[in-house]
Amino acid sequence: xxxxxxxxxxxxxxxxxxxxxxxxxxxxxxxxxxxxxxxxxxxxxxxxxxxxxxxxxxxxxxxxxxxxxxxxxxxxxxxxxxxxxxxxxxxxxxxxxxxxxxxxxxxxxxxxxxxxxxxxxxxxxxxxxxxxxxxxxxxxxxxxxxxxxxxxxxxxxxxxxxxxxx
Amino acid sequence: xxxxxxxxxxxxxxxxxxxxxxxxxxxxxxxxxxxxxxxxxxxxxxxxxxxxxxxxxxxxxxxxxxxxxxxxxxxxxxxxxxxxxxxxxxxxxxxxxxxxxxx
Numbered sequence: 696x697x698x699x700x701x702x703x704x705x706x707x708x709x710x711x712x713x714x715x716x717x718x719x720x721x722x723x724x725x726x727x728x729x730x731x732x733x734x735x736x737x738x739x740x741x742x743x744x745x746x747x748x749x750x751x752x753x754x755x756x757x758x759x760x761x762x763x764x765x766x767x768x769x770x771x772x773x774x775x776x777x778x779x780x781x782x783x784x785x786x787x788x789x790x791x792x793x794x795x796x797x798x799x800x801x802x803x804x805x806x807x808x809x810x811x812x813x814x815x816x817x818x819x820x821x822x823x824x825x826x827x828x829x830x831x832x833x834x835x836x837x838x839x840x841x842x843x844x845x846x847x848x849x850x851x852x853x854x855x856x857x858x859x860x861x
Numbered sequence: 862x863x864x865x866x867x868x869x870x871x872x873x874x875x876x877x878x879x880x881x882x883x884x885x886x887x888x889x890x891x892x893x894x895x896x897x898x899x900x901x902x903x904x905x906x907x908x909x910x911x912x913x914x915x916x917x918x919x920x921x922x923x924x925x926x927x928x929x930x931x932x933x934x935x936x937x938x939x940x941x942x943x944x945x946x947x948x949x950x951x952x953x954x955x956x957x958x959x960x961x962x963x964x
Contacts, residue, residue, distance in 0.1 A: 700864075704871045711875050711898050715882030720890060727894050730875075734901050741868070741912040746926050750904075753930050758897060758937045765890050765941040769948040780885045781957050787884025795877030802869045809865045809913070816917035826920045834924070838931045845935035849942035855949070 703740055707733030718774050720766045728759045742815055745823050868909035875902035889944045889954045893937065900933045 710730030717723045731754040738747035781787070827835050879898030886892055904926045911922025948954050 700867065704867075708871065708874055708878070711878040711882075714894055714898065715878055715886065715891070720888060723891060723894060727897070730898065731901065734875075734905060737868070737871075737905060738908050741908050743908045743912065743923055743926070746904075746908055746923055746930075749927055749930055750901075753934050754897075754901070757934060761937055761941050762890060762894060765944055768945050769890065769954050775887065775955060779887060779891075781887045784885040788881055790884060791877045791881035794880055795873055798873035798876065799870060802866055802873060806863060806866045809863060809869075810910075810915055811863050811865055811913050812915060812917070816912065818917070818920065818923070822918075823920065823923070826924060831924050831928075834928055838928055842931060842935050845939050849938040852939065853942035853945045 699740060700737075703733055703736045706730075707737060718779050720774075721763070724759060724762045724766060727762065728755055731755050731759065742818075745818070745820060863913075865909055865913040868913075869906060872902040872905040872909070875899075875905065887955050887957055889947070889956055889959075890941070892956065893940045893944065896940075897933060897937060900929065900936075904929050 707730050710726050710728075710733055713726035714723050714730055717726060731750065735747045735750040735755070738750055876899050879895045879902060882895030882898065883892045884895075886895065907922045907926040907929065911917055911920075911926070914922065917923075944954060947959070951959060953959070
């Protein structure tokens, strides 16, 4: 594996670790952005340019900003006095470690049968666009409906109800 | 270690970190952050299989990842809207303090 891969993997994992471990919620959001950027660079390293730039646009551009807005609107940046981890943190940690052990065991055990094509795929945006309006047109329409419904739903859920106007 | 196995291990580690964050943090927004990390780890798997698997020209893995990104964006919007509404109602985002379903 190349040096670039190790650098990007370290960047993503460090960002993710900081995002779940830091005390200040705003710092967590910033670390999350670093993790998203590392993942976008990993996508670019995998020759998936379109997915990499979509990741940058959607996650760094929209989701991270949304998270920061939510933190500031809920005064979540104040560190609670009785710790940032829940009472059952040990159980959660054990479950996460168990899941990682199972996934890692499955990957290591199947190294021999994993496919490894050497040829770099050359995919143009034209091909992606053709696939989106050809073979994948039904999922595209469903995602469009889902996004519209989610946006309307998010606005309705977060809308302020005035007193006596229910 | 083959390239694909390395990517899969990184994705598994990111998934485990996200799961640990979602299960151990008190703040509801941090739980959503953990879920986003898990979704991203799954996307990395999809892209890695697309790159190293047979027939990348069919774009299956890439399309799956792109649709997954769109669904994750919708999930983040609705989830954060819910968190804001719950904070307005219960004046807290601490999940340990949210122990009633009845308002």
